[in-house]
Amino acid sequence: MPDHHDRGYKALFSNQRFMEQLVTSFIHEDWVAHVDFSRASLVDKSYVTRQFKKLESDLIWKLPLTDEGTVYLYLLIEFQSSVDHWMAYRMLRYVLEFYGGLLKAKPKPERLPAVFPLLVYNGDPRWTAPEQFATLVDQRIAADYIPHFRYYKLAANDFAPDQLEAMHNLASALFLVDSSTVDEIQSRIRGIVSILEKEQPEVVTEFIRWLYAHFEDPVPQWVDEIRTLKEVPTMLATAIKKKEQEWFKEGLMEGRIEGRNEGIALGEEKNRRETARRMKARGIEIDIIAEVTGLSREEIEEL
Numbered sequence: 114m115p116d117h118h119d120r121g122y123k124a125l126f127s128n129q130r131f132m133e134q135l136v137t138s139f140i141h142e143d144w145v146a147h148v149d150f151s152r153a154s155l156v157d158k159s160y161v162t163r164q165f166k167k168l169e170s171d172l173i174w175k176l177p178l179t180d181e182g183t184v185y186l187y188l189l190i191e192f193q194s195s196v197d198h199w200m201a202y203r204m205l206r207y208v209l210e211f212y213g214g215l216l217k218a219k220p221k222p223e224r225l226p227a228v229f230p231l232l233v234y235n236g237d238p239r240w241t242a243p244e245q246f247a248t249l250v251d252q253r254i255a256a257d258y259i260p261h262f263r264y265y266k267l268a269a270n271d272f273a274p275d276q277l278e279a280m281h282n283l284a285s286a287l288f289l290v291d292s293s294t295v296d297e298i299q300s301r302i303r304g305i306v307s308i309l310e311k312e313q314p315e316v317v318t319e320f321i322r323w324l325y326a327h328f329e330d331p332v333p334q335w336v337d338e339i340r341t342l343k344e345v346p347t348m349l350a351t352a353i354k355k356k357e358q359e360w361f362k363e364g365l366m367e368g369r370i371e372g373r374n375e376g377i378a379l380g381e382e383k384n385r386r387e388t389a390r391r392m393k394a395r396g397i398e399i400d401i402i403a404e405v406t407g408l409s410r411e412e413i414e415e416l
Contacts, residue, residue, distance in 0.1 A: 121323040122190050125287065126172055126233075128316045129153055134284035136176075136186065139267050140231065144184055152177040156185070171207065184227045187211065189264075191234045201246040204230045204264040230264040235291045240268045278304050283312055283320055290327065390416045 125131050133150040156173035174186040187208060197203065208228050215225065234240050243249060246262040269288040277289040278301055286308050290298055298305075309317050324336045385406045392402045399413050406413075 121319075121326045122192075122233075122235075123172060124319050125283075125316070125323060126188060126190065127155060128319060130313055130316050131283055131319075132174055132186075132188075134282040135233075135267075138280050138282060138284055140229075140265065142229070142265075144178065144227075144229075147178045147180060147182075148176045148184070149179050150176070173211065182227075184229055185211070187228050187230045189230070189232050191232055191236070194236050194238075196236070196238055196240055196242050198242050199249065200232065200242045201244060201249055201262065201264060204232065205246050205260065205262045208262075232264050232266050234266065234268040235270075235288075236268075237270070239270065240266055274301070281308055283308060283316060287320070287323070290324065386412075386416065389413050 154175050156175050172188045176184045212225055244263050247259045250259050269292040277285040286305050389402050389406045389408050402413050
């Protein structure tokens with residue numbers, strides 16, 4: 114997968130809000146309920162070994178717990194189109210490298226912290242690699258002498274589209290887009306827009322940027338529709354507010370207040386119609402245009 118996809122994923126998973134949705138929606142472990150996400154922070158890996166710095170798409174989150182403990186979330190994003198049979202070995206090595214960095218920074222800790230190894234996989238083939246390291250080792254010796262380690266697999270194509278849409282957050286929307294065809298996504302635009310409407314602007318911007326990078330050229334029309342639908346309410350509000358400010362600056366006499374209000378209403382109506390005209394020209398469905406602008410189907414059809 115090209116580097117810009119790599120960077121797009123890392124930008125999303127580096128956002129605290131996005132990471133929280135990922136953990137709470139997809140990791141079904143008891144410790145998750147005790148995480149204080151408001152104090153979560155990305156780990157600066159500058160102190161670890163040179164070899165560790167070069168590891169592929171990995172992020173490490175420090176997750177404080179409400180009982181004053183800490184869990185480190187080691188997040189590895191796997192972009193390969195084929196399944197890596199040796200992933201359990203790779204993960205174990207990465208976790209040990211991380212522990213090595215911690216010991217180098219603090220040589221004599223009482224004990225090592227808990228590290229939760231999470232694999233996020235977005236390839237097309239089903240993930241079939243062993244999740245337990247012991248599976249990769251010849252069992253001629255007792256199991257007690259073989260490292261007991263496993264990673265937590267999160268594969269986008271393990272979830273049905275309806276299941277992902279029902280979760281109703283950006284993390285599930287990411288996997289929904291990643292594991293569906295363009296035609297399948299077309300019917301779920303409204304659901305994605307409703308998710309974006311409740312999210313923080315900066316993470317929405319990263320998500321839409323990821324959509325453009327994900328599809329490259331040609332970008333499906335529905336991606337433009339999502340961006341347009343997300344921006345239209347703000348555009349309308351800004352246009353209306355600007356019109357009001359223009360009226361105030363003109364210093365209208367008190368006796369013309371009624372005319373001022375009528376002018377604002379006309380300006381608002383003009384903006385709504387212009388927005389609807391542009392959306393219609395882009396081929397956006399009339400029902401969606403009506404929902405965004407507040408115009409009736411008849412008014413939109415006449416434009």
